[in-house]
Amino acid sequence: MLFAAAGYRVTVYDIEIRQLENAVSDIKMQLGDLERQGLLRGTLSADQQFQNIRTTTNFADAVKDVMYIQECVPERLDLKASVYAQADSLMSDRCILASSASALLPSKLAAGITHRNRFIVAHPTNPPFYAPLVELIPSPWADPDVVPTTNAIMEKLGQVPVVLKKEIEGFVLNRIQYSIMREAWGLIKDGVIDVDGVDKVMSAGLGRRYAFMGPFETAYLNADGMYVYAERYAAMIEGVMNTLKPTSTFGGPVLDQIQQELEARIPLDDLQKRRQWRDKRLAALSQLNKRLDGEDDA
Numbered sequence: 001m002l003f004a005a006a007g008y009r010v011t012v013y014d015i016e017i018r019q020l021e022n023a024v025s026d027i028k029m030q031l032g033d034l035e036r037q038g039l040l041r042g043t044l045s046a047d048q049q050f051q052n053i054r055t056t057t058n059f060a061d062a063v064k065d066v067m068y069i070q071e072c073v074p075e076r077l078d079l080k081a082s083v084y085a086q087a088d089s090l091m092s093d094r095c096i097l098a099s100s101a102s103a104l105l106p107s108k109l110a111a112g113i114t115h116r117n118r119f120i121v122a123h124p125t126n127p128p129f130y131a132p133l134v135e136l137i138p139s140p141w142a143d144p145d146v147v148p149t150t151n152a153i154m155e156k157l158g159q160v161p162v163v164l165k166k167e168i169e170g171f172v173l174n175r176i177q178y179s180i181m182r183e184a185w186g187l188i189k190d191g192v193i194d195v196d197g198v199d200k201v202m203s204a205g206l207g208r209r210y211a212f213m214g215p216f217e218t219a220y221l222n223a224d225g226m227y228v229y230a231e232r233y234a235a236m237i238e239g240v241m242n243t244l245k246p247t248s249t250f251g252g253p254v255l256d257q258i259q260q261e262l263e264a265r266i267p268l269d270d271l272q273k274r275r276q277w278r279d280k281r282l283a284a285l286s287q288l289n290k291r292l293d294g295e296d297d298a
């Protein structure tokens with residue numbers, strides 16, 4: 001959808017025809033909703049964007065003569081490697097092969113292919129339309145043009161790319177996300193707070209600022225710059241940091257407690273309704289950001 005909005009002609013490929021049919025009807029519905037809310041990206045109408053998208057179950061038809069491939073098959077090394085092996089013999093030498101992988105390292109993903117020099121991980125955030133961050137992690141063999149070209153494509157889409165200078169497990173977004181989860185897990189395990197409390201700390205506290213700025217700018221503004229912040233708070237921060245606990249396992253009684261508390265609040269049958277609730281708020285936040293960005297520019 002995002003590529004089509006930027007004017008690219010897009011071919012969506014899947015082994016399941018049903019998935020393609022669902023994707024097309026979902027995209028049509030979403031584009032219509034976005035147009036009604038004034039949230040469409042780019043200058044094309046919803047219908048023009050939709051016309052840029054076609055589907056196929058023929059792999060060669062999808063990847064031959066294209067400038068960019070965004071692979072989104074499930075997060076399994078063997079499966080992704082088999083897709084790249086297919087692409088390897090069909091893609092042009094200038095094409096960029098990008099993966100949506102969330103944690104698999106580019107050095108492992110691209111190790112077996114001839115076009116390893118054209119490979120990059122372009123890890124989107126879900127839902128990409130409302131959370132525009134894309135982490136870019138090039139393969140260790142990437143040609144010099146791979147990062148700047150992918151970066152330029154993402155910016156043309158209206159996404160916000162960040163480039164990692166080297167690969168690391170979980171990249172950056174998931175490392176930070178899992179650090180938060182690890183600490184929240186420990187606090188629940190130690191009986192300090194419940195799930196509802198953790199969610200409030202994030203949604204009514206940290207998350208309010210994080211929708212607009214990161215932890216370092218938050219600190220910078222909290223005092224008169226970083227040096228003053230460190231002077232005031234370093235001893236307290238180091239004291240707390242030194243009490244943070246090492247990794248726990250993602251299972252057992254804490255998992256039971258989190259599931260039970262969440263299920264009492266959001267029954268599993270209501271997940272779809274709650275996702276719609278979330279997306280409505282994300283859309284409203286996008287509208288607000290768009291308006292305020294416009295005021296910043298004025």
Ligand SMILES: NC(=O)c1ccc[n+]([C@@H]2O[C@H](COP(=O)([O-])OP(=O)(O)OC[C@H]3O[C@@H](n4cnc5c(N)ncnc54)[C@H](O)[C@@H]3O)[C@@H](O)[C@H]2O)c1
Binds near residue numbers: 013074079101125126
């Ligand atoms: N869902 C997210 O929030 C999210 C966010 C960022 C990155 N990612 C990454 O994107 C990738 C896909 O995740 P997802 O959640 O969209 O998965 P998914 O299971 O929802 O969709 C995967 C699709 O791949 C298709 N598929 C399976 N095998 C295939 C093959 N051999 N060739 C072509 N198509 C095939 C399936 O039919 C399905 O439509 C993963 O690497 C994941 O880590 C997901």
